[in-house]
Amino acid sequence: xxxxxxxxxxxxxxxxxxxxxxxxxxxxxxxxxxxxxxxxxxxxxxxxxxxxxxxxxxxxxxxxxxxxxxxxxxxxxxxxxxxxxxxxxxxxxxxxxxxxxxxxxxxxxxxxxxxxxxxxxxxxxxxxxxxxxxxxxxxxxxxxxxxxxxxxxxxxxxxxxxxxxxxxxxxxxxxxxxxxxxxxxxxxxxxxxxxxxxxxxxxxxxxxxxxxxxxxxxxxxxxxxxxxxxxxxxxxxxxxxxxxxxxxxxxxxxxxxxxxxxxxxxxxxxxxxxxxxxxxxxxxxxxxxxxxxxxxxxxxxxxxxxxxxxxxxxxxxxxxxxxxxxxxxxxxxxxxxxxxxxxxxxxxxxxxxxxxxxxxxxxxxxxxxxxxxxxxxxxxxxxxxxxxxxxxxxxxxxxxxxxxxxxxxxxxxxxxxxxxxxxxxxxxxxxxxxxxxxxxxxxxxxxxxxxxxxxxxxxxxxxxxx
Amino acid sequence: xxxxxxxxxxxxxxxxxxxxxxxxxxxxxxxxxxxxxxxxxxxxxxxxxxxxxxxxxxxxxxxxxxxxxxxxxxxxxx
Numbered sequence: 001x002x003x004x005x006x007x008x009x010x011x012x013x014x015x016x017x018x019x020x021x022x023x024x025x026x027x028x029x030x031x032x033x034x035x036x037x038x039x040x041x042x043x044x045x046x047x048x049x050x051x052x053x054x055x056x057x058x059x060x061x062x063x064x065x066x067x068x069x070x071x072x073x074x075x076x077x078x079x080x081x082x083x084x085x086x087x088x089x090x091x092x093x094x095x096x097x098x099x100x101x102x103x104x105x106x107x108x109x110x111x112x113x114x115x116x117x118x119x120x121x122x123x124x125x126x127x128x129x130x131x132x133x134x135x136x137x138x139x140x141x142x143x144x145x146x147x148x149x150x151x152x153x154x155x156x157x158x159x160x161x162x163x164x165x166x167x168x169x170x171x172x173x174x175x176x177x178x179x180x181x182x183x184x185x186x187x188x189x190x191x192x193x194x195x196x197x198x199x200x201x202x203x204x205x206x207x208x209x210x211x212x213x214x215x216x217x218x219x220x221x222x223x224x225x226x227x228x229x230x231x232x233x234x235x236x237x238x239x240x241x242x243x244x245x246x247x248x249x250x251x252x253x254x255x256x257x258x259x260x261x262x263x264x265x266x267x268x269x270x271x272x273x274x275x276x277x278x279x280x281x282x283x284x285x286x287x288x289x290x291x292x293x294x295x296x297x298x299x300x301x302x303x304x305x306x307x308x309x310x311x312x313x314x315x316x317x318x319x320x321x322x323x324x325x326x327x328x329x330x331x332x333x334x335x336x337x338x339x340x341x342x343x344x345x346x347x348x349x350x351x352x353x354x355x356x357x358x359x360x361x362x363x364x365x366x367x368x369x370x371x372x373x374x375x376x377x378x379x380x381x382x383x384x385x386x387x388x389x390x391x392x393x394x395x396x397x398x399x400x401x402x403x404x405x406x407x408x409x410x411x412x413x414x415x416x417x418x419x420x421x422x423x424x425x426x427x428x429x430x431x432x433x434x435x436x437x438x439x440x441x442x443x444x445x446x447x448x449x450x451x452x453x454x455x456x457x458x459x460x461x462x463x464x465x466x
Numbered sequence: 467x468x469x470x471x472x473x474x475x476x477x478x479x480x481x482x483x484x485x486x487x488x489x490x491x492x493x494x495x496x497x498x499x500x501x502x503x504x505x506x507x508x509x510x511x512x513x514x515x516x517x518x519x520x521x522x523x524x525x526x527x528x529x530x531x532x533x534x535x536x537x538x539x540x541x542x543x544x
Contacts, residue, residue, distance in 0.1 A: 076497075207500075207501045208501060208525075209493075209501050209504045209505070209524065209525055210493065210525055210528070211522075211525045211526050211528075213525075214525060230502065233505075234501065234505055237505060237508075237524070238521050238524055238525065239520075239521045242521070243521070388502050432482070435482055435497075435498070439497060439498075439500075441480075441498065441502055441503060441506060442479070442482065443480075443506050444502075
């Protein structure tokens with residue numbers, strides 16, 4: 001089964017309402033997606049410079065329905081990163097907003113123009129062959145610019161969508177409001193699941209800190225939203241707990257671990273207001289979702305990421321790869337399910353690759369399981385951190401910084417990147433580089449100057465000495 | 467430092483912008499003023515002036531100019 005093959009069932013249901021009060025039904029959505037598809041008409045690779053708008057949604061739905069493989073990107077992606085991706089993967093087309101995207105700084109001829117989105121054709125003599133079940137490509141690290149992509153299949157998306165619909169118990173009465181971008185797997189999963197049940201998506205490019213967002217939320221009676229830890233920190237700061245939002249029924253949280261105290265505050269709020277609060281866990285490498293905590297247990301198992309989603313399975317392994325069967329023992333979390341991606345792509349030739357993961361994902365997250373079978377994330381094995389929900393690979397950051405300084409070492413925890421330099425000469429340039437390339441705000445970066453960076457005999461940085 | 471100097475400094479440091487750019491600054495008009503930058507700005511201003519802003523003011527704080535009006539409500543003249 002392919003995602004979005006059932007949209008035809010929903011006919012006159014409203015599929016989308018935008019903050020400027022445009023409405024389109026499922027029939028209209030299908031008409032628009034078919035129309036766009038007719039301009040391309042063959043299986044190929046396409047880049048979508050996405051935003052939360054009708055044009056962007058039409059592209060995504062059209063391509064997935066019709067066997068065209070999109071790579072989802074931010075419409076404001078850094079121009080060098082975009083050019084790099086184009087050179088590596090040689091897409092046949094780019095689908096982008098007519099105004100206000102990175103594309104505006106390039107020379108191109110518009111091939112098709114509708115709903116404020118344009119299609120431009122890129123002429124390469126050859127394009128790379130695509131594996132039959134390849135459906136969608138996503139970047140591994142939001143905006144950090146690594147050309148490494150996650151390869152997702154039609155089966156991955158279909159399976160994860162069904163599982164999420166089932167545990168969130170979604171119906172066509174839902175009206176989720178967009179709070180996450182479409183190039184982010186969590187944002188996409190909200191779109192996938194709600195279109196599949198015939199619900200109405202409230203599309204807005206406004207953010208939580210804008211009055212217009214909350215006006216739209218209230219006037220269009222949003223029933224749910226999703227958020228990363230930073231979203232919930234902001235909500236608290238915006239005194240969300242005192243807001244009057246009678247239409248709200250469900251809140252979901254993923255994209256990193258929310259602090260215990262903040263989780264507790266939102267759980268208490270949710271119980272008081274009779275709102276369901278789902279703490280969830282996932283990765284792009286697993287399409288989106290791997291676990292959720294049933295709100296029934298949100299108080300008694302506060303801090304847990306719950307149990308595996310329907311038809312998924314977890315196990316914990318020790319350093320030798322043996323399965324840990326005792327409770328409350330920390331090990332690396334391994335997931336098994338139909339939503340585990342095919343693998344990565346690092347160059348155009350990788351797009352023909354078959355399923356390399358075979359349904360098993362070694363997550364790189366360390367976790368423990370309590371005696372009732374609930375899982376708790378305790379740390380990470382891999383060298384990456386999350387800054388405001390964006391995955392940041394510390395080794396990639398080091399390589400980037402080393403383009404302007406000779407020596408550096410990066411460590412950090414979520415929401416704080418710590419960079420060690422051996423001279424303060426280029427401190428400002430390093431901060432500027434991280435801001436320009438990766439939009440890392442100065443407040444989330446701390447630079448420390450030390451005499452030397454200790455290494456072992458093979459030249460590896462001794463991070464524990466920092 | 468005067469109130470204006472404090473006010474300007476908060477913007478320049480939160481968004482990596484120069485003094486010349488301030489007058490025209492609006493939410494999302496520069497790369498740094500996204501939602502993360504916004505929260506940064508608000509907490510810098512609250513610390514600098516010793517105030518706690520209301521929700522309505524936090525979500526109405528949409529430009530450099532508008533911010534001055536909002537601070538005035540808290541008896542801060544910039």
